[in-house]
Every structure is written in structure tokens, then in C-alpha cells.
Amino acid sequence: MPKSTRTKCLIAKGVKKLLETVSFGEISVGEICKQCQISRNTFYYHFKDKFDVIHWIFYTEIKPILEESFSINHWEEGLLALCHYMQENRKFYVNILRFHGQNSFIECLMEFYENLAKKMLVESNPSRKFSQQELKWISRFYAYGMTGGVLDWAKSDMEKDPTPMVKMVSNLFSGELFAKAMVLEKAKEK
Amino acid sequence: MPKSTRTKCLIAKGVKKLLETVSFGEISVGEICKQCQISRNTFYYHFKDKFDVIHWIFYTEIKPILEESFSINHWEEGLLALCHYMQENRKFYVNILRFHGQNSFIECLMEFYENLAKKMLVESNPSRKFSQQELKWISRFYAYGMTGGVLDWAKSDMEKDPTPMVKMVSNLFSGELFAKAMVLEKAKEK
The missing domain is CATH 1.10.10.60 (Homeodomain-like)
Structure with missing residues (x-):
């Protein structure tokens, strides 16, 4: 090191x-x-300041956990691993997430899930051509949903088993991501 | 008054x-x-303080616009009306949304879209019994997506015509909300 x-x-x-x-x-x-x-x-x-330390902690600790599972079939494991990691470090995460205006955590998760959604959309619908703008809107829509779900769980108390939340939220994220392409295509034809 | x-x-x-x-x-x-x-x-x-003023402005100005269209068939008009209203008051909204830690806007939109999603889920799938927890997770997932979309649009510059963003985001919100019930039912059966 x-x-x-x-x-x-x-x-x-x-x-x-x-x-x-x-x-x-x-x-x-x-x-x-x-x-x-x-x-x-x-x-x-x-x-730069104390915020910068928190930003660095998030990016060095969370990103490897998520990135290990950056694939269509394994990202749910990564989400669960993240929740368990946060539970093990509960004092730190609850404290920092309660701090008004702490956005690094959100940015870090958003970045990851936006990229994952883009990858899923492109790989699962190679024949459908979305514009860059559309890809961004769709990916961020779902990334907001995912990030918000984790944040809600974390802010409540983190004592609960995250498994049911992860399953539900990841079904919404992935199940829909594929179906959506069709819905949007139809909407475009109108 | x-x-x-x-x-x-x-x-x-x-x-x-x-x-x-x-x-x-x-x-x-x-x-x-x-x-x-x-x-x-x-x-x-x-x-209470200056934040409280902003909170009050959001709730008195935004809620009526959204609430006028609190129905499955008309909420897209409400979203577009909101964007146009924000454009007309651009100086205020851009200034306040840039302020780090300003959450009233998010809370206000989240509350509305969470309730709308719940209503849509219950009304469109009366035979499917979701638990209160499941209803909350699903509704908030989509509410985060909607709110995030508006926020992204507003933070960028608000000069762009919001119509394409509204169409895209609302297709994701509503189109999927109905399909999702089935996806989740299947996931439960596993």
C-alpha cells in the first residue's frame, strides 16, 4: 500500500x-x-475537508463490494453484501446518513446503479436503439429507485434483515428493466 | 384569506x-x-426558521398543482404543469434546489408520488393482496424514480422543454406499475 x-x-x-x-x-x-x-x-x-474523508470512505469501501457483482446475474448478491457490510458498520453509517446534506453515499450508489442499468438495457435489448438521453433517463429512474430503497432501509434502523427489501427492490429494478424497453417502444410508435 | x-x-x-x-x-x-x-x-x-418558509412555499405552491391531477389518467398533466410552473419561477427554484441539503422539495414530491403509486397499485390490482410493507416499498421505489427525474431536469438548467422527460419518466412510472404486480407475484411463487 x-x-x-x-x-x-x-x-x-x-x-x-x-x-x-x-x-x-x-x-x-x-x-x-x-x-x-x-x-x-x-x-x-x-x-479537502471532512466531507472529502467521508466521500473517500464510501468510494473505497462500497464500490469494491458493488463492483464485484457488476453483472446481470449477480448484482443482487452485491446489494445484499452491501447491506450486510453497512449493518456491520452500523454506528458509522447511521450517524453519517443522518447528517443533513450528506450526499456522497447517494452519488456513489447512483453512479453504480446507473451504469448497471445502462449495461442491462444495452445487453438485453441489442436491437433496440435508445438515444443517449433516453438511456440516461431510464437508467437514472431505476437507479433512484434502488438507491432510495437502500437509503430508506438504512435510515429506519438497519436492524431488520435486509433480504426481503433487497428481493423486492431488485425485482422492481431488473424485472421491469427488460419489460420496459417494450413499453417505451410502444409509446414511441404512438 | x-x-x-x-x-x-x-x-x-x-x-x-x-x-x-x-x-x-x-x-x-x-x-x-x-x-x-x-x-x-x-x-x-x-x-421556525428560513427552511420552514421554503417548506411552506413548496407545500402551498406545488401540492395544489399535483393534487389537481391525482388520478390514474391525469397525473401526467399534473407533472407537466409542475415543470412549467417551475420554469416560470426558475430563479427561485434553481437557487433553492442548488442549496445543499434542501430536502423539502424532495419530501413534497415523494409524498405525492408515493400516494399516487399506492392508489394505482390498489385500484389496478384489486385482487392482488400486497402487504402494507410491500405496498410501501413498491410505491417509494417508483416515487424515487419520478422525483429524481424531475430533480435532474430542474438541476440541469430548466431551459429545456420538459415534455420528452415527462413522457419518458411517466411511461416508466405508470407502464411498469401495472406490469410489476405480475412480476412480483411470480417472484413470490418461487
């Missing part, structure tokens, strides 16, 4: 430790530095 | 006026009072 990544991990670990007892809104960069025993210079060399 | 509503309208108008030139983050209650020529007491008698 390069030294820079090691320092980022150290800072991320410190932020997580702090978030076990205080809310994200109350944490300052000074406190993060104290917790990690680093200088402010070191902090600002690696991150 | 009762006096209290009149004062609320006056304050809302003042906030909108201010938002034509400054961003929402920069506005203070003091400035709102100055703009409206009212005392702080009057302000706090009617609203």
Missing part, C-alpha cells in the same frame, strides 16, 4: 472512531488531527 | 424577492424581516 493511501486509511479510521461517540456535524478537522496524531498540513495534503 | 396566511404569504414573497439576487445560504432571518418590514417576533410567530 502506498504511503499516501496508508495515511488516508489512518485518517478515515480516526474519523470513524470519532463518529462512534459524536455526530458528524460536531466534528472539526482539528479534532480529527488530534485523534489521528497528525498535523493539519498532513490532513489538508490528503483531503 | 385569514390574517395568518396573509402574513405567511408576505414573508414567502419577501424570501423569493431576496433569492433573486442572493443564494439561500447567505440569507438570514434578519434580512427577511428587513425585506418584509416585519419584526423578528412576527417572523418566529409564523415560521
Whole structure:
């Protein structure tokens, strides 16, 4: 692991430790530095601000879990794995998701599911030509549904078994994604 | 109009006026009072804070537009009317939607589309018995898609004609909502 990544991990670990007892809104960069025993210079060399740390944590922790299952047949496992991972780190995720205006989590999930939906649409309907704009609208529509479902589950309490929610939401995401192409084609013909 | 509503309208108008030139983050209650020529007491008698004003504006302006078309056959007109209304008030809506952490708009739309989806599901599939939890998951999944679509359109620039986006997104919302019931029934049988 390069030294820079090691320092980022150290800072991320410190932020997580702090978030076990205080809310994200109350944490300052000074406190993060104290917790990690680093200088402010070191902090600002690696991150823009405390939001940037959270952004980095999401992208380094969530993306690998999701990307492992970036395929039409296996992405449901990835979603379930994500929920279980979040449950294991519940204190951190509940704290950060409650923070008003924390959008990195949403962006990270949206990006993944938008790409997955695009891939599914193109691969499952190679003969149907959607414009780039249409592909984007459709993919984001479903990505919003997926992301919202996970967010609802996470914000409620995360104590519940995520399996029924994952099954339901993923049926909506995938089952419909294929059927939809036809519905839209029909609508276009009108 | 009762006096209290009149004062609320006056304050809302003042906030909108201010938002034509400054961003929402920069506005203070003091400035709102100055703009409206009212005392702080009057302000706090009617609203908790500046966020509360925005919340009230959304609910008093958006809900009537949407509610006029709360039916399976006419809600698309309502969505288009909403987009046109937002275009007419573009300065206000672009300013406020750019403000990080402004969730009232999302809540307002989510509430409406969640209820609409529930109604559509129950009315179009009276023989299919969904549990309350399932109804909630399905409805929110689609409500997230709808709300996200409007938000994307609004955040981009709002200059574009919303008609193609509305058509696409509403096809996804309604076309699928009916087909979905069957997909889910099949999934349950497995």
C-alpha cells in the first residue's frame, strides 16, 4: 500500500472512531488531527475537508463490494453484501446518513446503479436503439429507485434483515428493466 | 384569506424577492424581516426558521398543482404543469434546489408520488393482496424514480422543454406499475 493511501486509511479510521461517540456535524478537522496524531498540513495534503474523508470512505469501501457483482446475474448478491457490510458498520453509517446534506453515499450508489442499468438495457435489448438521453433517463429512474430503497432501509434502523427489501427492490429494478424497453417502444410508435 | 396566511404569504414573497439576487445560504432571518418590514417576533410567530418558509412555499405552491391531477389518467398533466410552473419561477427554484441539503422539495414530491403509486397499485390490482410493507416499498421505489427525474431536469438548467422527460419518466412510472404486480407475484411463487 502506498504511503499516501496508508495515511488516508489512518485518517478515515480516526474519523470513524470519532463518529462512534459524536455526530458528524460536531466534528472539526482539528479534532480529527488530534485523534489521528497528525498535523493539519498532513490532513489538508490528503483531503479537502471532512466531507472529502467521508466521500473517500464510501468510494473505497462500497464500490469494491458493488463492483464485484457488476453483472446481470449477480448484482443482487452485491446489494445484499452491501447491506450486510453497512449493518456491520452500523454506528458509522447511521450517524453519517443522518447528517443533513450528506450526499456522497447517494452519488456513489447512483453512479453504480446507473451504469448497471445502462449495461442491462444495452445487453438485453441489442436491437433496440435508445438515444443517449433516453438511456440516461431510464437508467437514472431505476437507479433512484434502488438507491432510495437502500437509503430508506438504512435510515429506519438497519436492524431488520435486509433480504426481503433487497428481493423486492431488485425485482422492481431488473424485472421491469427488460419489460420496459417494450413499453417505451410502444409509446414511441404512438 | 385569514390574517395568518396573509402574513405567511408576505414573508414567502419577501424570501423569493431576496433569492433573486442572493443564494439561500447567505440569507438570514434578519434580512427577511428587513425585506418584509416585519419584526423578528412576527417572523418566529409564523415560521421556525428560513427552511420552514421554503417548506411552506413548496407545500402551498406545488401540492395544489399535483393534487389537481391525482388520478390514474391525469397525473401526467399534473407533472407537466409542475415543470412549467417551475420554469416560470426558475430563479427561485434553481437557487433553492442548488442549496445543499434542501430536502423539502424532495419530501413534497415523494409524498405525492408515493400516494399516487399506492392508489394505482390498489385500484389496478384489486385482487392482488400486497402487504402494507410491500405496498410501501413498491410505491417509494417508483416515487424515487419520478422525483429524481424531475430533480435532474430542474438541476440541469430548466431551459429545456420538459415534455420528452415527462413522457419518458411517466411511461416508466405508470407502464411498469401495472406490469410489476405480475412480476412480483411470480417472484413470490418461487
